[in-house]
Amino acid sequence: MPITxxxxxxxxxxxxxxxxxxxxxxxARYDLDRKAGVxxxxxxxLAGQTYRGRILVLDQAKGGVATAWMxxxxxxxxxxxxxxxxxxxxxxxxxxxxxxxxxxxxxxDGDVTDLIRTGDTLRIDPEAGTVEILNRESD
Amino acid sequence: xxxxxxxxxxxxxxxGEPRRWAIAHQIAVGGFFDAADFVPVSQAHIMADTESLGExxxxxxxxxxxxxxxxxxxxVPTITDPRGLDFETYKRLGQxxxxxxxxxxxxxxxxxxxxxxxxxxxxxxxxxxxxRGEHLAMGDTGVTIYANSVFGAxxxxxxxxxxxxxxxxxxxxxxxxxxxxERRATRHFRVETAPCDLSEWGALGxxxxxxxxxxxxxxLIEGPAELTGAPPGSDALKHFGAxxxxxxxxxxxxxxxxxxxPAEFAGRRPPATQIGRAEIDAFLASYEAKGDKVDxxxxxxxxxxxxxxxxxxxxxxxxxxxxxxxxxxxxxxxIKSAADRMGLTARIEASGAVVAAGICFYQSYxxxxxxxxxxxxxxxxxxxxxxxxxxxxxRPTLASLERCVASAVAGRIV
Numbered sequence: 001m002p003i004t005x006x007x008x009x010x011x012x013x014x015x016x017x018x019x020x021x022x023x024x025x026x027x028a029r030y031d032l033d034r035k036a037g038v039x040x041x042x043x044x045x046l047a048g049q050t051y052r053g054r055i056l057v058l059d060q061a062k063g064g065v066a067t068a069w070m071x072x073x074x075x076x077x078x079x080x081x082x083x084x085x086x087x088x089x090x091x092x093x094x095x096x097x098x099x100x101x102x103x104x105x106x107x108x109d110g111d112v113t114d115l116i117r118t119g120d121t122l123r124i125d126p127e128a129g130t131v132e133i134l135n136r137e138s139d
Numbered sequence: 140x141x142x143x144x145x146x147x148x149x150x151x152x153x154x155g156e157p158r159r160w161a162i163a164h165q166i167a168v169g170g171f172f173d174a175a176d177f178v179p180v181s182q183a184h185i186m187a188d189t190e191s192l193g194e195x196x197x198x199x200x201x202x203x204x205x206x207x208x209x210x211x212x213x214x215v216p217t218i219t220d221p222r223g224l225d226f227e228t229y230k231r232l233g234q235x236x237x238x239x240x241x242x243x244x245x246x247x248x249x250x251x252x253x254x255x256x257x258x259x260x261x262x263x264x265x266x267x268x269x270x271r272g273e274h275l276a277m278g279d280t281g282v283t284i285y286a287n288s289v290f291g292a293x294x295x296x297x298x299x300x301x302x303x304x305x306x307x308x309x310x311x312x313x314x315x316x317x318x319x320x321e322r323r324a325t326r327h328f329r330v331e332t333a334p335c336d337l338s339e340w341g342a343l344g345x346x347x348x349x350x351x352x353x354x355x356x357x358x359l360i361e362g363p364a365e366l367t368g369a370p371p372g373s374d375a376l377k378h379f380g381a382x383x384x385x386x387x388x389x390x391x392x393x394x395x396x397x398x399x400x401p402a403e404f405a406g407r408r409p410p411a412t413q414i415g416r417a418e419i420d421a422f423l424a425s426y427e428a429k430g431d432k433v434d435x436x437x438x439x440x441x442x443x444x445x446x447x448x449x450x451x452x453x454x455x456x457x458x459x460x461x462x463x464x465x466x467x468x469x470x471x472x473x474i475k476s477a478a479d480r481m482g483l484t485a486r487i488e489a490s491g492a493v494v495a496a497g498i499c500f501y502q503s504y505x506x507x508x509x510x511x512x513x514x515x516x517x518x519x520x521x522x523x524x525x526x527x528x529x530x531x532x533x534r535p536t537l538a539s540l541e542r543c544v545a546s547a548v549a550g551r552i553v
Binding site for chain 1: 164168170171186187190279280295300301315352353355388501530532
């Protein structure tokens with residue numbers, strides 16, 4: 001049986017993809033080169049890494065309101081993370097995910113940046129409030 | 140979420156596509172945050188700079204704006220945050236015709252909704268200050284934290300789509316800072332040094348924001364008002380709150396004796412985190428670059444009040460900005476008009492500086508401006524800007540207004 005993590009009911013469609021994990025926070029305006037699809041803020045834990053098509057697993061949403069529009073714009077150009085998995089988001093990320101129909105979940109039992117590792121294959125079901133780690137077996 | 144008859148009619152599309160989209164969007168967000176129902180709002184404030192919207196966002200707005208007038212008009216007064224470009228100054232800043240064209244399309248779409256194009260993030264100083272207990276849909280983090288904390292009004296961070304939705308439906312999902320229980324303090328700070336100027340109020344806000352690090356933390360802050368011997372002014376609390384919101388995503392703080400709501404903790408009173416001179420000095424030192432060539436000096440984020448405009452004019456009188464440095468001042472259209480009338484704009488621009496209206500620098504294609512003008516080293520008295528601008532490839536330094544001006548004149552950080 002794959003490991004199944006319970007979370008709060010989320011936003012967007014069910015998806016399967018590869019995790020990119022960091023103990024850091026997130027703002028589309030502050031942290032990303034949205035044209036190139038990489039983390040551009042030098043002090044970010046994922047600086048220089050590509051996020052296109054990846055499932056970002058991070059701690060918190062931070063900063064400004066721009067992300068509410070930016071996910072929609074990033075999705076239109078298909079230079080967008082496949083999904084966002086956070087310990088806790090703010091309203092802006094939820095609003096942005098709702099407008100852009102980007103899959104997003106948060107509020108797990110435990111620190112999701114410890115529970116999931118970079119490279120894990122995840123299946124996210126926002127409606128059910130579950131994230132399965134398909135490449136690892138539960139004990 | 141519980142819906143009343145009017146909300147059900149909106150969701151069924153009986154009041155037109157814009158209101159159907161709006162309430163469906165709000166239900167998705169409200170459901171995510173376990174909102175029980177909607178709360179009426181008296182005002183909405185939309186962040187909609189075209190850099191964030193992009194072509195996709197502008198086309199989305201134009202699609203909704205094509206609905207019949209009765210279906211697309213906002214139901215409560217709805218105003219706008221700074222836009223992506225000032226039509227009077229964009230060429231001087233290296234912005235392009237394509238950016239101006241997109242901005243023009245976005246503005247035209249907003250007018251179709253009946254949105255008032257205030258283009259400001261200091262609406263609480265210049266348009267219509269909120270009152271205690273008033274439910275709002277404020278679309279800028281600095282505006283939200285100021286409205287919640289200093290006035291005791293009630294708003295979440297409402298990003299552009301959600302603020303537009305609130306304007307169209309006249310309500311917002313009742314979660315977060317609309318609820319009494321969420322407004323109690325969760326963190327406790329004691330400040331043991333008096334901030335000397337706006338840049339230090341911003342630094343203090345940045346330190347507390349970083350410590351909190353979450354939208355859901357509410358800091359209670361003791362000390363600074365007693366130390367300075369008088370309440371901090373509106374501009375000090377503006378920079379303080381904007382930096383806290385930027386560094387920490389914080390939307391509400393309590394400062395006993397200054398802010399209006401009772402300083403209650405959500406649980407047991409937590410021990411206070413002490414913040415002294417050493418912490419503020421270390422914060423400033425982390426951005427220090429004394430002696431470096433300075434490419435651009437920016438007074439913005441938040442836009443300047445009339446009092447700040449006068450302070451910039453006083454500091455620049457009789458001086459000339461260095462030929463290889465740009466000094467940019469951003470304020471709201473209302474304050475720009477007042478500054479024009481009072482001769483402040485002329486005094487500032489006599490130094491070679493640029494006064495822009497309706498933008499706030501970082502929302503205005505900052506990365507493209509850096510590339511077009513060869514800018515890297517940025518100097519500002521705004522801690523909020525210092526936090527944001529690194530992602531756009533700038534190397535920011537935080538300093539007092541006086542030191543910013545002296546550096547702009549010298550062409551390097553003094």
